[in-house]
Amino acid sequence: MTFSSWITKIVNLAMSICIALSNVGYAAQQNKELNLYSARHYQTDEALYANFTKLTGIKINRIEADDNALLERLNSEGSRSPADVILLVDAARLWRAQTNNYFKSIQSKYLNERIQANFRADADVDGIAWYGFSTRARIMVYNKAMIDPKNINTYEKLADLVNKGKVCTRSGSHPYMLSLVGALIERVGLEATEQWARGMVLNMARDPKGGDTDQIRAVASGECSVAITNSYYLARLMRSGKPEDIEVVRKIGHVWPNQNSGGVHMNISGGGVAKNAPNPKAAVQFLEYLASDAAQIYLADGNNEWPVVTSVKVNNPALEALGPHQVEKISVAAIGRNQMAAQRILDKVGYK
Numbered sequence: 001m002t003f004s005s006w007i008t009k010i011v012n013l014a015m016s017i018c019i020a021l022s023n024v025g026y027a028a029q030q031n032k033e034l035n036l037y038s039a040r041h042y043q044t045d046e047a048l049y050a051n052f053t054k055l056t057g058i059k060i061n062r063i064e065a066d067d068n069a070l071l072e073r074l075n076s077e078g079s080r081s082p083a084d085v086i087l088l089v090d091a092a093r094l095w096r097a098q099t100n101n102y103f104k105s106i107q108s109k110y111l112n113e114r115i116q117a118n119f120r121a122d123a124d125v126d127g128i129a130w131y132g133f134s135t136r137a138r139i140m141v142y143n144k145a146m147i148d149p150k151n152i153n154t155y156e157k158l159a160d161l162v163n164k165g166k167v168c169t170r171s172g173s174h175p176y177m178l179s180l181v182g183a184l185i186e187r188v189g190l191e192a193t194e195q196w197a198r199g200m201v202l203n204m205a206r207d208p209k210g211g212d213t214d215q216i217r218a219v220a221s222g223e224c225s226v227a228i229t230n231s232y233y234l235a236r237l238m239r240s241g242k243p244e245d246i247e248v249v250r251k252i253g254h255v256w257p258n259q260n261s262g263g264v265h266m267n268i269s270g271g272g273v274a275k276n277a278p279n280p281k282a283a284v285q286f287l288e289y290l291a292s293d294a295a296q297i298y299l300a301d302g303n304n305e306w307p308v309v310t311s312v313k314v315n316n317p318a319l320e321a322l323g324p325h326q327v328e329k330i331s332v333a334a335i336g337r338n339q340m341a342a343q344r345i346l347d348k349v350g351y352k
């Protein structure tokens, strides 16, 4: 062997050692970082994530945006997406993300034990694509001077003739409404749901517009007599110290619907491991952390929701004031599956 070939050999060896070492560094770095795409952003999230890092040494890189922006981002990133965990709100969106193939199904005995079957995706051959981590109810609020709560104590009654010109909701195409209609399809079938949707359109006090809080305010102002809202929007107003919010809450009442016929419609915020997660092990670890007692309290309290793990209790005065209630037993996976049928019905009857 010549002197120069010795040199080449040594240089090559040194280079491959460097590459190997840097790969080890890269892998170690990867195991210590988790990329989280989240549609949730509340004050308690800081403590929630800091606690995970403290427990595991894994740093969380957060991308926070609303659900639609996150779904668009995942779509454009495709298989190159650096996302490890995806958190979204509402079963309709989780189901859409699942059908778009954004989730990797996982096996976790812990999650299956902690989270009841109706608050997660159906199992497939590889496991489960997403889990709920907090729950919210879709309830009725009404103007105390304008309506007898007995006339609005089921979703079905909102579509009765007695409520003509009195009802307000956000757009029928919003995931919260699609999920509600999806649950109704599960409960009473396609035909009865279509009849219901027709009745709702006839009973509208105004064309659907705005978010749930806008509906509550419109009920207080008297523009609408009754509206549908997610429970946490009402709880948020009940906890507010602003004089205008206190005034709104004073004028309205709330109803837990369908207490003798299937329970109030329940939905979730939830998430799963991203399809091409660079760090799937840490991603599962993170989801399992979200189902722990401490994380469940952070998650629920951050948005006036209930923990999905039923043994965990939150100390929230507004939720306490909303009172006891019977909840729907329909699977959020079934609700997700029904959303296309729900949209078809709403389009057919002209529910904007």
Ligand SMILES: [Fe+2]
Pocket (backbone or CB within 6 Å): 230
């Ligand atoms: Fe919301």
